[in-house]
């Protein structure tokens with residue numbers, strides 16, 4: 001299938017590791033020019049170098065925190081300056097800590113809002129004018145299965161990510177006339193460093209081993225295994241492609257069937 005993405009400019013936030021990195025790689029494999037960011041400069045440069053070498057595409061990589069609105073603005077401007085446009089924007093960030101409601105402090109609520117909601121607003125505000133000029137664009141928010149089904153002890157994610165879905169639907173409604181498609185992708189349990197972090201937290205609160213925690217997550221999905229970052233990335237790339245040109249305002253779960261609803 002020709003995805004029609006060659007030479008598109010794909011900005012992928014929080015992309016030195018995990019699902020973000022796999023997404024940057026998957027766009028590079030389609031011949032996109034890629035803009036990447038993360039906080040740790042060393043890890044980011046190593047990922048960018050590998051992608052440049054492996055796929056022979058132009059990569060812009062800058063280290064900053066996505067909760068810094070000014071840094072997001074400068075990065076989007078630098079991407080447009082280097083590549084001439086920003087066609088695709090995948091918003092992403094680290095996940096909030098695993099907590100029950102009374103254990104989460106007010107600072108942690110503020111941080112979760114900054115990290116998992118406002119960072120999405122910052123990117124959308126900056127990329128939409130570029131997309132409007134071309135009358136073509138794709139914004140894809142990378143969130144979680146929690147946008148459809150709350151996960152125990154992830155109250156920060158369960159609550160804050162719902163706001164992202166409200167934003168996605170609103171942007172899809174407002175900017176569809178400009179050829180901008182806005183969708184949300186929610187991974188289920190996917191084998192990354194973030195998942196190891198959650199397993200450690202869950203193991204210490206439950207008295208189970210980390211392996212038992214991983215096994216229970218796998219058993220809960222009809223496919224009886226965890227997801228791979230590549231499987232989420234390829235869904236994102238397809239949604240950004242010409243092959244998904246009549247899909248907007250949707251949440252697509254990549255969860256091995258774990259979501260229990262209809």
Ligand SMILES: NC(=O)c1ccc[n+]([C@@H]2O[C@H](COP(=O)([O-])OP(=O)(O)OC[C@H]3O[C@@H](n4cnc5c(N)ncnc54)[C@H](OP(=O)(O)O)[C@@H]3O)[C@@H](O)[C@H]2O)c1
Nearest residue numbers: 014016017018019038039040065066094095144190192194
């Ligand atoms: N893995 C799962 O099972 C799963 C399931 C559902 C939802 N999710 C969500 O999907 C997202 C990605 O998860 P993942 O598993 O790919 O995580 P990961 O493996 O921990 O990777 C996170 C990436 O984001 C970067 N990052 C984190 N905080 C950042 C910040 N403030 N500013 C800029 N970059 C930042 C990290 O680099 P630096 O540390 O250098 O900044 C790293 O490149 C998270 O929001 C997570 O909660 C994951």
